[in-house]
Amino acid sequence: MVQATDLNGIIPAVIVPMGEDFTMDIPAFRRYLEWVISQGPVGLAVNVDTGEGPYLTADERAEVIRTAREVAAGRCLIVAGVGGPGTAQATANARAARDAGADALLVFPTPAFLNDPLDPAIMRDYHQAIAEASGLPLIVFQLGPIFGGINYPPNALAEVLKIPAVIGLKDASFDAQIFVQTRDVVRAADHHITLLTGNDNFLLESFVLGATGGLLGYGAVGVGLLVDMLGAVARDDFDAAVGMQPRVQGYCDYIYGQPIGDYRARCKLALTQMGLLEADQIYVRPPYKSLTGPEELVAARQAVAEAGLLATAAV
Numbered sequence: 001m002v003q004a005t006d007l008n009g010i011i012p013a014v015i016v017p018m019g020e021d022f023t024m025d026i027p028a029f030r031r032y033l034e035w036v037i038s039q040g041p042v043g044l045a046v047n048v049d050t051g052e053g054p055y056l057t058a059d060e061r062a063e064v065i066r067t068a069r070e071v072a073a074g075r076c077l078i079v080a081g082v083g084g085p086g087t088a089q090a091t092a093n094a095r096a097a098r099d100a101g102a103d104a105l106l107v108f109p110t111p112a113f114l115n116d117p118l119d120p121a122i123m124r125d126y127h128q129a130i131a132e133a134s135g136l137p138l139i140v141f142q143l144g145p146i147f148g149g150i151n152y153p154p155n156a157l158a159e160v161l162k163i164p165a166v167i168g169l170k171d172a173s174f175d176a177q178i179f180v181q182t183r184d185v186v187r188a189a190d191h192h193i194t195l196l197t198g199n200d201n202f203l204l205e206s207f208v209l210g211a212t213g214g215l216l217g218y219g220a221v222g223v224g225l226l227v228d229m230l231g232a233v234a235r236d237d238f239d240a241a242v243g244m245q246p247r248v249q250g251y252c253d254y255i256y257g258q259p260i261g262d263y264r265a266r267c268k269l270a271l272t273q274m275g276l277l278e279a280d281q282i283y284v285r286p287p288y289k290s291l292t293g294p295e296e297l298v299a300a301r302q303a304v305a306e307a308g309l310l311a312t313a314a315v
Contacts, residue, residue, distance in 0.1 A: 005104055005137050007168045007194040008212045009042030010226045011079055012219025013050035015267050016064060017281035024060060026067060028281050033071040035276055039224040042213070043077035044068050047097070048106060049147065050217035050264055053081045055285040058093075062100040069101035079139065079215070083108030087126055091133035104137040105130065106170065106215065109149045113156075120159035123152065131165035139168035139196065139215070142182060144175065146260065151178050154185050161189040170215045172198030176205060183210045200252050204245050207233040218252045220267045221274070225251065225307065247307055254303035265291040269300035274309050 014036060017028035036044065046068050047053030047061045056064065061080075068078050080102035084090040094105055107130055112122055131138055140160055143149025151173045152160075160166065171182045179199060186195045187210075197206035200218040207214070207230055219226055225248045232241040255266050268282035269291055283290040304310055 005077060005167055007042065007077075007104075007139070007196060010040075010213065010219055010223055010230060011043040011045050011077070011196065011215040012036055012041050012223040012226075013045040013048045013215060013217045014068075015220045015264065015271070016051045016056075017268070017277055018052075018283045018285065019280055020283055022283055022285050024056075024063070025281050026063070028277060029064075029067060030071050032271070032276055033068060036220075036223055037072060037075055040227045041076055041219065041223055043079050043103075043215075044072060045079045045081065045106060045215050046102075048081035048108075048217075050220050050267065051081075052264065052285050058096060061093075062096060065097060065100035065102050077103040079104045079106050081106045081108060082130065084110040084126075085112070086110075087129050090126065091129050094130045094134035094136070098134045098136055102136060104139060104167070105134060106139045106141050108141055109143055109152075113150045113152070118150075118153055118156050120153075120156040123156045124159045124163065127160050127166065128163055131163055136165070137167040138163070138165050139170055140166055141198075142169065142171045142173055142178075143198075144173045146174060147172065151175070152182075154181060157182065157185050158188065161186065161193055164191065166193060168194040168196055168213075170196040170198045171206075171211075174199055174201050176202055176209075179206055180209060200256050203249060203252060204229060204233075204241055207241070208238070217263060217267070218255055221255065221270045221309075222248065222251055222307070225309075251303055251307035251309070254299065261288060262291060264288060266296075266300065269296055270304050270309075272297075273301045273304040 017025040046064050080097040082093045082105050195211045196213045196215045197211035199206045229244050265284050271277040
């Protein structure tokens with residue numbers, strides 16, 4: 001029986017520093033993770049899109065998990081992103097993540113879920129196979145089409161939530177109406193499932209509408225802001241939460257500016273302005289483009305300053 005894991009809180013999807021040759025800078029990664037953990041998250045999400053997991057080798061993904069586990073040293077959970085495209089590859093990746101030290105798995109949608117209409121058994125069997133292969137708790141991942149995913153039909157989502165190993169659902173639909181629909185399916189499940197927002201475009205609203213945690217790419221740079229905002233909502237201190245909104249969402253709107261796929265590179269640029277990365281650690285793996293131009297640097301510095309996060313590492 002899978003043990004229930006408390007997912008209430010912020011789980012930042014962390015970046016991986018890389019040099020100009022696109023190799024991982026593990027010492028810089030360790031220093032960065034120590035800062036993230038100091039902000040009070042309940043977990044770290046590794047090998048997901050923000051951390052360029054789909055573009056890492058199998059050995060690199062294992063190294064990322066091992067490093068995160070060593071740095072965390074039990075202070076927070078390690079959630080690893082896994083997926084297919086086929087069930088055989090997904091289960092192999094799940095076992096590898098478990099062996100490297102993951103505490104739970106975030107299961108990415110597979111192209112088979114794009115079948116229209118989606119047979120609920122396809123989605124259920126895929127997640128069930130991953131659960132059985134790994135023996136780890138699962139977080140179902142609803143990933144909006146803008147990121148290459150799918151917003152699940154309610155009947156398919158309800159079916160997969162019957163799996164005992166499923167303890168959480170991350171909604172990254174980037175659509176408030178779909179989020180509310182998903183929330184209602186989660187609330188109707190036959191066992192407790194934590195609703196995690198992945199909607200960086202309406203953070204406060206998703207907390208107020210029922211998310212009790214967040215697994216967010218924005219958390220790679222704004223984890224402290226998110227911890228404070230979610231804490232205010234949990235205390236029913238809505239005046240404080242609303243008061244934070246311009247600062248929190250304004251910074252997020254920079255990170256997720258157009259084109260949205262450049263958000264990883266913007267995160268790394270912002271971290272240089274926060275004193276957490278050096279200028280030679282900001283590269284992202286192709287086909288995405290690294291942002292190194294002076295205009296990007298100016299925009300990053302302005303966004304960090306307006307969020308009150310300059311020299312964060314020193315603080």
